[in-house]
Amino acid sequence: MNKLRLTLLGLGALVLHTAAYADHTRYDDRRWWRDCWEGERKEEFRDGPCRVKLESKHDEFKREIKCKDGRGAWWRGEWKDEFRDGRCRVKQDVKHDEFKEEVKCD
Template identity: 65%
Template sequence: MKTPPLVIVIILTVVTVNPLYADDDSHYGRYWQGGEWKEEYRDGPCEVKMESKPGKSKKEIKCKDGIGASWHGEWKKEFTDGRCKIKQEAKSDEFKEEVKCD
């Protein structure tokens, strides 16, 4: 049985194009890969800014008038996670996280 040429074209297209869309959706995944990068985007009504350098990462979320904020209240936290020191600060309309690793 001979395979129709259209089927071969479709299979080759899927095999070739599909890996281009296989992206790690994790923003933090890029942090651990090293290198430097900056990213700014909107998450609903909030503005998100992320920045990473080797051994250091920052994330800042600003929500006008606190609308869309996923955190509540005002607080500060400092803790370690493995070899990393993490600082978090929340206000009614702003959240900041800084990660420093040795």
């Protein structure tokens, strides 16, 4: 009986870990804009306590995530960063409760 409990406990921890990891990486992929190449698109939705806005035009993409008081934010810290990803220039402006990312491609 104890062996069964330990096995079930281990499986439960594995399932929870996998679900938490999948949720964390949902917006963490730096190439999220690759799905938006065609046409124009605007999308707004809530993800838990956070509000997400996605906008795309030809070769321009913007993503903004706002989490009230930082609750539900998957990023930690504050930073500004600019880098190239292939033919695209990426700018990030991050605060404790707001994540902004802008992508412009040549």
